[in-house]
Every structure is written in structure tokens, then in C-alpha cells.
Amino acid sequence: MFKYDKKLEFPINISKKDLRMAKYIITQFGGSNGELAASMRYFSQKFTMPDDKGRALLNDIATEELGHIEMICTMVHQLTKDATLDELEKAGLASYYTEHGVSLYPSDSLGNPFTATYFASTGDVIANVSEDMAAEQKARAVYESLINLTDDDDVIGPLLFLRQREVVHFNRFKELYDHYKKLGY
Amino acid sequence: MLFENDNSYLDMVMNIPGLDYLNNSHEQEKEEKYEDFYRGNMFDKEFIPYKGMTYIAPKVKNEKQKDLLTIMKCNFMLIDYNLYLDVHPEDTIILNKYKKVAKTLEDKTKEYEKKYGPLCNTSADYSTYKWIESPWPWNKEDGKYV
Numbered sequence: 001m002f003k004y005d006k007k008l009e010f011p012i013n014i015s016k017k018d019l020r021m022a023k024y025i026i027t028q029f030g031g032s033n034g035e036l037a038a039s040m041r042y043f044s045q046k047f048t049m050p051d052d053k054g055r056a057l058l059n060d061i062a063t064e065e066l067g068h069i070e071m072i073c074t075m076v077h078q079l080t081k082d083a084t085l086d087e088l089e090k091a092g093l094a095s096y097y098t099e100h101g102v103s104l105y106p107s108d109s110l111g112n113p114f115t116a117t118y119f120a121s122t123g124d125v126i127a128n129v130s131e132d133m134a135a136e137q138k139a140r141a142v143y144e145s146l147i148n149l150t151d152d153d154d155v156i157g158p159l160l161f162l163r164q165r166e167v168v169h170f171n172r173f174k175e176l177y178d179h180y181k182k183l184g185y
Numbered sequence: 186m187l188f189e190n191d192n193s194y195l196d197m198v199m200n201i202p203g204l205d206y207l208n209n210s211h212e213q214e215k216e217e218k219y220e221d222f223y224r225g226n227m228f229d230k231e232f233i234p235y236k237g238m239t240y241i242a243p244k245v246k247n248e249k250q251k252d253l254l255t256i257m258k259c260n261f262m263l264i265d266y267n268l269y270l271d272v273h274p275e276d277t278i279i280l281n282k283y284k285k286v287a288k289t290l291e292d293k294t295k296e297y298e299k300k301y302g303p304l305c306n307t308s309a310d311y312s313t314y315k316w317i318e319s320p321w322p323w324n325k326e327d328g329k330y331v
Contacts, residue, residue, distance in 0.1 A: 157240070160235065163225070
């Protein structure tokens with residue numbers, strides 16, 4: 001069961017409309033290295049973790065990633081709020097607008113829609129936890145690309161926070177990986 | 186310019202904390218600062234700035250936002266300690282910190298909900314039904330984040 005808190009994990013207040021950045025940031029919603037993929041990957045894997053440490057960690061990181069999905073969607077929403085049709089067209093978002101308006105639809109920055117293959121749940125503990133470690137590094141790299149693409153502090157602040165969370169999650173998964181290796185998996 | 190003069194990736198690979206946490210300083214004496222929340226982690230050793238950038242503090246415009254920021258900070262501390270304790274459940278020093286913050290969060294949340302309305306749809310300490318009231322967390326009206 002999940003409990004909703006009427007707050008974000010980290011405050012987001014973007015005052016400047018920026019359709020270009022919205023088009024890139026949405027990849028952390030629906031891209032292969034994004035937060036939706038991360039959350040659902042760990043959520044799916046938690047059921048077959050072999051001990052309490054693994055069950056707890058996968059469950060709890062999956063839950064935090066749900067909060068990150070909300071943060072990313074909030075950023076995209078605030079960056080696109082009150083956009084005119086003309087502005088959307090100029091930013092190359094007319095095809096997105098055709099299908100989805102300015103609502104949130106999970107896709108990557110190239111426009112590819114989210115797919116369940118990103119879940120990457122194998123049933124093998126070592127393969128799963130290795131996958132999770134790699135996923136955190138890939139997400140960190142994407143956050144760094146996004147930070148390089150903007151100079152708006154309102155956008156960089158939450159991106160830096162989310163990037164550091166990937167670093168922390170990687171470290172926890174690495175500790176879990178070492179723990180399972182010691183147990184002989 | 187991508188990755189030019191940028192060794193942060195290497196630093197990260199070299200700096201995996203692992204089990205040395207258990208024998209090392211727990212930063213017991215360190216005062217818990219808002220900076221730890223803003224940068225996104227509680228343990229100094231795990232923090233890796235990107236290209237010299239540490240954090241950008243959120244802007245606070247009124248008392249309600251300030252009160253909520255305190256709640257967000259406590260909540261964040263619990264999230265980070267919680268993940269750490271999942272893998273290191275025997276660490277009583279961090280467990281005690283966790284318990285202390287959990288109590289603060291409970292108190293601050295009660296105060297906040299009395300003043301402004303519910304933060305959770307199972308809170309009921311208010312006279313009229315305020316749960317549906319805007320702004321919701323993703324709203325940007327007037328820069329509010331609740």
C-alpha cells in the first residue's frame with residue numbers, strides 16, 4: 001500500500017517557461033534511464049529478492065523513485081505552462097501536442113514512448129542488482145547532460161538534487177551486491 | 186566541452202563507501218543542516234558535487250513555505266537514513282538519529298496540519314474538508330509549492 005504526501009520530495013518553483021528544456025527533461029519520465037523505468041524495475045524485482053535487506057531496499061528505493069517521477073512531471077508541467085501553439089511549434093513540440101496536448105505522456109527526449117521492456121527484471125539476483133547499479137549510473141549521466149543544457153537555477157537545483165540521489169542509490173545497491181556476493185550468490 | 190577537465194565520474198567510482206561506514210565516523214557531532222537536504226544526501230562522504238556545483242537552495246517566500254521546508258527536510262533525512270539502515274540494520278547510531286528525526290517530523294507535521302490543512306489523505310485534524318484545496322505540489326501559482 002502506498003501513502004500519498006501532499007508535498008514534493010524537493011521543492012520545485014520554475015518561474016521561466018522553457019519548452020526546449022521540457023522536451024529534454026521528459027526523458028527522465030519516460031526514457032529508458034528515467035524515473036518511471038527505475039521505480040517499476042525495482043518494484044517488480046522486490047518480489048523475488050532472497051532476503052530482508054534486498055526486499056526492503058528494493059521496496060524503499062522504488063517508493064522514492066515514485067516521488068522522483070512526480071518531481072520530473074512537475075518540472076515539465078511548470079516549464080510548459082501557458083505555452084502558445086506557436087511556441088510549441090517553434091520548440092518542435094507540435095507532434096507531441098497533436099497526441100497529448102501539454103499533458104504528461106511518458107516518452108524519451110527523442111519522442112519514443114515508454115515501454116515495459118525497461119523494467120528489466122530477470123529473476124536472477126546478481127543480474128538484477130547489477131542492472132540496478134548500472135541504471136543509477138545511467139540516470140546520473142542523463143541528469144548531468146540535462147544540467148549542461150540549461151543555466152536556469154530554478155531547473156538546475158532540482159536536477160542536482162536528483163543527480164545526487166542516483167549516486168546514493170548506486171552506493172546502496174553496490175552494498176547490497178557485495179552482501180549477496182559474500183553470501184555466495 | 187563534454188567531460189573536459191571533469192574527473193567527477195572517476196571520483197564517484199573510487200568513492201564507493203561500502204562497509205567502511207561501520208568503522209568510520211558517523212558524523213555524530215555534525216549538526217543536521219538544510220544543506221544536506223538541498224544537496225540530496227545526509228552522509229558527507231557520499232556527496233559528489235558536479236562540476237563544482239553543490240546545491241541551489243529553494244526560495245522561501247512566506248511562513249507556510251518555511252514550515253513546509255522543515256517538514257521536507259525531516260522527511261528527506263528519514264528517506265536517506267532509511268535506505269542506509271535497510272542495508273546496515275545493525276547500525277544503532279544511525280537508528281537513534283532516525284528515531285529522533287521521526288519524532289520531530291511527527292510534531293512538525295501535526296503543527297503544520299493544524300495551521301494549514303492536511304498533508305495526507307488519512308489526516309483528519311481539521312474542521313472542514315481541506316484535502317482537495319489547491320495548490321497541489323505540482324502547481325506553480327504564485328511560486329507556491331503546497
